[in-house]
Amino acid sequence: MLARREPTKHYLAHKELARAFVHARLMLCNAHYGFAYKRVFIKNQKSCWGSCSLQRNLNFNYKLLWLP
Numbered sequence: 226m227l228a229r230r231e232p233t234k235h236y237l238a239h240k241e242l243a244r245a246f247v248h249a250r251l252m253l254c255n256a257h258y259g260f261a262y263k264r265v266f267i268k269n270q271k272s273c274w275g276s277c278s279l280q281r282n283l284n285f286n287y288k289l290l291w292l293p
Contacts (some may be wrong), residue, residue, distance in 0.1 A: 236269040236287055243267045243287040251283075 244267045251265070263281045275285040275291075 231267075232269065239265050239290060240287050242283070243290050247285050248289055283284075 244265070247265060247267065251262075261281060262277070262283050264283070266282065266284045267287050268284055269288075270284070270286045273284075273286060274289060275283065277283050
């Protein structure tokens with residue numbers, strides 16, 4: 226069984242800021258492309274910036290805030 230990681234203070238402090246950033250960018254991009262998606266999740270992923278599921282859920286790494 227895998228041990229569950231506890232959320233870091235850094236992640237908890239920046240999660241909602243990342244959510245607002247991602248939603249703003251999605252609105253901007255979706256005005257042009259018009260993709261359909263259901264839910265957006267902000268996660269502390271180790272090796273991925275973002276992903277999507279077959280259920281049309283979007284996952285983003287909170288560390289997107291620090292990309293140029």
